[in-house]
């Protein structure tokens with residue numbers, strides 16, 4: 004404390020702090036609204052099915068039919084359960100940023116140390132850093148002992164950085180790099196302690212600014228959820244008006260208003276499209292699970308539907324397209340070239356020793372970076388003596404990678420030497436700049452570097468300098484560097500990537516590479532990976548020089564974006580979006596977060612990504628493999644297809660149910676479907692049947708057709724027509740059986756059992772013809788385990804309902820005889836035959 008007090012005597016006074024708190028706001032990040040249990044209960048209570056069941060149950064109670072009433076009310080529990088399960092799924096995206104806030108902090112106010120809520124910390128406050136705690140605000144360190152901070156949430160660098168206190172007041176700087184005095188809100192103090200003067204709090208802090216950028220960008224609501232809601236609305240309004248009309252007619256014609264109400268409710272239940280949202284939720288949850296099996300984690304359910312519509316896929320290069328398994332592929336200096344083949348007895352030419360040695364000296368001693376690891380391995384192989392010789396050298400200083408200078412510089416104290424050795428490596432342009440080489444040498448270096456890059460290698464320039472003192476210049480530009488040579492690092496393209504890219508191209512998806520690497524390297528890798536070579540290259544510099552409108556115009560002809568800074572990714576996403584593309588984008592760093600959030604599908608890297616990137620993304624790639632993205636897209640298309648099939652099916656099955664509830668009412672025939680039957684069909688049989696589509700395998704052309712237009716409706720005109728046709732066919736067949744039974748003088752209970760069973764069998768027929776968009780017999784018969792299960796379970800439930808005395812009484816079923824069963828089976832078979840014939844005429848295109 005003694006040092007601290009000498010630097011910052013007193014800290015703020017209470018009055019100053021209070022005034023600042025009022026003008027600048029609390030030191031906290033805004034957090035998203037949370038759903039309360041009350042809200043969920045309220046939403047469930049508004050479910051129409053819930054209300055109808057309760058109404059029907061209440062009417063039964065009034066009518067004195069206890070058993071029916073309780074059976075219906077137990078269905079209420081089923082709806083509540085389903086609704087809560089559905090609610091629970093929504094937006095569980097935990098805000099990592101929120102949890103970063105520390106609750107308490109020690110501050111120095113008027114010379115006294117006191118503990119306050121971290122919310123109340125203001126700019127200018129002197130506060131303490133403690134091991135194991137997160138830093139409360141962006142601040143300049145004024146005293147500190149042996150401080151190590153984990154800044155990975157800002158830099159993505161998982162190795163903790165060392166901090167050194169400032170001995171004079173200074174403005175805030177950048178995160179990353181050792182021995183700076185700047186600490187940042189949300190970083191973890193890994194070791195040591197200190198005092199710091201707050202420079203920015205709350206939303207003004209760096210993490211707050213990122214959080215700010217994240218919340219101001221619209222994530223966009225799921226178009227599918229919106230469409231489903233509209234579908235439900237249209238159907239519900241239609242169904243309700245029909246039900247009310249029927250109830251009024253019934254009441255007027257027959258005079259019994261209580262029964263009229265019951266009939267109306269029955270009809271409404273029959274037509275209520277409550278399965279639509281249910282199926283959507285289930286398919287998305289199951290879809291998330293399927294996608295997880297190809298090592299892709301879904302964080303936001305809507306991403307699954309959007310995946311299938313993606314038109315542009317922007318991907319990182321290193322680690323996603325390539326293995327990030329670097330090896331030294333070439334060394335060059337003064338006309339000499341060496342390409343390691345890793346044979347025994349290979350020797351490194353003398354003229355290239357210095358290149359490799361210097362490159363290693365410009366690396367961490369225990370490197371984390373795969374490039375630096377590769378350099379160290381090469382040194383161990385070709386220069387074991389040099390590696391051993393550097394053991395005793397002491398690291399003295401370090402300059403990290405910066406957007407404006409793509410180079411890493413390290414200063415070493417050499418035992419027995421008066422001067423320190425400064426080694427640097429980085430992008431050739433950066434090294435040329437550092438060495439201030441004359442134009443002819445610069446031109447030669449560029450030529451060499453490009454020749455190496457053309458072989459797909461990442462090229463680093465290497466330079467060295469000697470430095471006397473211990474007073475290091477603020478930037479590496481302060482040293483007198485001398486150019487040493489070039490190192491090329493090879494990073495093989497991931498196996499499977501060329502196939503995955505070919506698949507994307509066939510599926511009409513444009514793949515764009517976004518890389519920080521040199522354009523020539525990027526192009527070489529693109530060629531190897533099988534990118535569309537008619538597309539050009541754009542660099543970060545070119546992008547900076549273009550207006551948003553020009554960028555959106557030019558971007559269509561580019562497939563490679565090289566020397567891009569993470570901050571520029573957001574503009575690229577927005578330019579693609581301005582062209583109406585559906586953009587999927589990968590990223591891993593903190594700076595990628597706004598772009599990931601802005602993309603339709605943000606894809607974070609699970610392996611090397613930061614938490615912030617993950618939180619901003621819709622999906623996380625667990626194995627960082629490009630191939631997995633393409634598999635996820637393929638699954639996304641399949642899930643969407645299956646969802647459409649299920650929606651078509653649901654539309655269809657409502658028609659016979661509603662028809663059989665309505666027609667007897669109109670014509671004065673015996674009523675066979677009562678609320679309980681309908682509840683059984685609607686809450687048990689239909690949803691279970693709809694599940695068959697979830698496990699339906701993909702259409703043969705799933706990756707051979709262009710992405711569906713983003714605005715394409717879920718139920719297209721053709722699919723709608725097909726669904727109605729399906730339903731009418733089923734109604735016709737089941738209605739015919741009902742009339743045959745009626746004609747043969749069956750008792751109402753027997754007729755009810757017959758009709759109900761035919762309805763279930765016709766349902767199976769509808770499943771079969773809806774399983775594929777294609778009319779081939781093969782697609783009709785392809786295996787689907789779920790279908791067998793559903794048929795088995797449904798038949799069992801039907802059997803129990805018809806033959807179990809208790810259930811038979813509850814459902815008011817008569818007996819089914821053998822000839823009845825034959826008729827029932829015929830209903831199912833006829834549905835398939837008729838509709839399969841219709842499908843084979845190909846008058847309707849169900850695919851879109």
Ligand SMILES: Nc1ncnc2c1ncn2[C@@H]1O[C@H](COP(=O)(O)OP(=O)(O)OP(=O)(O)O)[C@@H](O)[C@H]1O
Pocket residue numbers: 319320321322372374375404409410411428429430431461462463517518519520521567
């Ligand atoms: N450890 C390092 N030492 C020296 N230079 C480096 C180092 N890391 C990166 N560079 C330089 O900075 C450039 C950009 O690197 P960066 O890591 O930002 O690329 P990136 O965007 O991750 O690229 P990619 O898309 O290939 O993953 C590199 O091409 C290289 O020239």
Ligand SMILES: [Cu+]
Pocket residue numbers: 272273274275276277278657685
């Ligand atoms: Cu329904």
